[in-house]
Structures are given as structure tokens and as C-alpha cells.
Amino acid sequence: MYPILAPRDVPDIKAVFFELLYEILLNNWRFFFPANILSHMDELDEPIENQNEFTAIMMAFGQSFLQPDLTIFKNNVEYLESLNSKHKLYSKPQFKSAMLYQFLHLLLQVLIQRSHGLLQEEICCCVYNMAAVDFNVFHRRFMTDFLQRCEGITEEQRVEIATNYKPDQVR
Numbered sequence: 542m543y544p545i546l547a548p549r550d551v552p553d554i555k556a557v558f559f560e561l562l563y564e565i566l567l568n569n570w571r572f573f574f575p576a577n578i579l580s581h582m583d584e585l586d587e588p589i590e591n592q593n594e595f596t597a598i599m600m601a602f603g604q605s606f607l608q609p610d611l612t613i614f615k616n617n618v619e620y621l622e623s624l625n626s627k628h629k630l631y632s633k634p635q636f637k638s639a640m641l642y643q644f645l646h647l648l649l650q651v652l653i654q655r656s657h658g659l660l661q662e663e664i665c666c667c668v669y670n671m672a673a674v675d676f677n678v679f680h681r682r683f684m685t686d687f688l689q690r691c692e693g694i695t696e697e698q699r700v701e702i703a704t705n706y707k708p709d710q711v712r
Contacts, residue, residue, distance in 0.1 A: 542558070543600075543605075552610050552613065555605070555608075555610070555613055556612065556616065559601070559613060559617055559620065562601060563620040563623070563624070566595075567624065567627065567628075572590070573592075573594070573595045574588070574589060574628070574633070575588065575590055587633065592635065595635065599636070599640055602617050602620070602621060603643060603644060603647060605617050606644075606647050606648065606651065609656070611659060614657055615663060618660065619663070621667060622663075631674045632674050637674060637675075641671055642683060644671060645668060645672065645679075645683060646687060646690075648664050648668050649668060649687060649691075650692065652664055652665070652668075653691065653693045653694060684706065688703055688706075
């Protein structure tokens with residue numbers, strides 16, 4: 542449904558649509574991640590069901606960050622943060638392996654482009670919480686890759702960031 546809504550200028554419908562997606566995830570979490578006591582006791586990866594639907598919902602959220610509407614952007618950042626707070630969304634293996642880098646890249650690009658300056662604090666909080674899933678991987682892999690592919694900064698800025706970038710010691 543989102544591909545039909547995306548190009549249209551219907552912010553009220555889009556806002557309700559994303560609220561619906563959020564409520565589906567929030568109130569039907571077990572539809573995607575059924576309770577499994579053994580996996581919690583053995584610290585195994587939590588199995589996912591209905592993965593195609595979960596991925597489609599998360600892709601819609603990601604694509605919404607490409608839109609200029611600040612209200613939808615703000616609401617969707619809040620929705621992701623709420624899902625992370627309540628259900629540890631960013632720590633789910635399915636999110637970490639297939640979506641985390643894409644969301645981080647997108648949010649950092651938005652910060653660099655300053656296209657959503659009013660939401661800088663919310664975006665930084667979201668980026669921090671995503672990076673906090675594994676700071677070592679964020680610092681060693683993601684930031685190196687991001688700086689190589691980053692659009693909107695000059696080569697001089699890229700070199701300066703790379704030489705001055707010193708990740709905190711993560712213990």
C-alpha cells in the first residue's frame with residue numbers, strides 16, 4: 542500500500558497509515574516474534590514469523606525518511622524508538638542483519654544534508670540507540686564504510702573526519 546501513497550501529497554492519510562503500521566507492530570509483536578521460552582533461556586536468536594510482512598513494514602518506515610514531511614518523519618522516528626524501548630527492535634537479529642545499516646546510513650545522511658534540522662536531537666538519539674546495539678561494530682565497520690560512501694561532504698572533510706575520529710573505548 543505504501544508504494545501507492547508515497548508519491549501522493551496526502552500527509553493526513555500517510556500519518557494515519559504509519560500510525561496503523563506502528564500499532565500493528567506494537568500490539569501484535571508476537572505475530573512476528575512468537576514467545577519461545579527455550580530461546581530466551583538458551584539465549585538463542587528469537588525466531589521470526591511472517592518475515593515478509595515485518596520487512597515490508599520496516600521498509601515503509603525507512604522509505605518515509607526520504608520524504609520531506611517533518612511531521613511524518615518525527616512521528617516515525619518516535620515510533621521506531623518506542624518499538625525499540627518496548628521490544629528491543631534494534632537488537633532483533635532480523636533488524637540488525639538486514640536493516641540497521643540502512644537506517645543508520647539514511648539518518649546520518651539526513652543530518653549531513655541538514656534537511657530536517659528541527660529534528661536533529663530526535664535523529665541523533667535514534668542514531669545513538671541504533672549504534673548502541675553494538676558500538677564496536679558501529680565504530681569499526683559502519684563508520685568506515687559510511688565515510689567512504691557518504692554524499693554531501695568533500696574529500697577534505699572525509700579525510701579530516703577519518704583522521705580525527707576516535708571512537709570511545711567500549712568495554
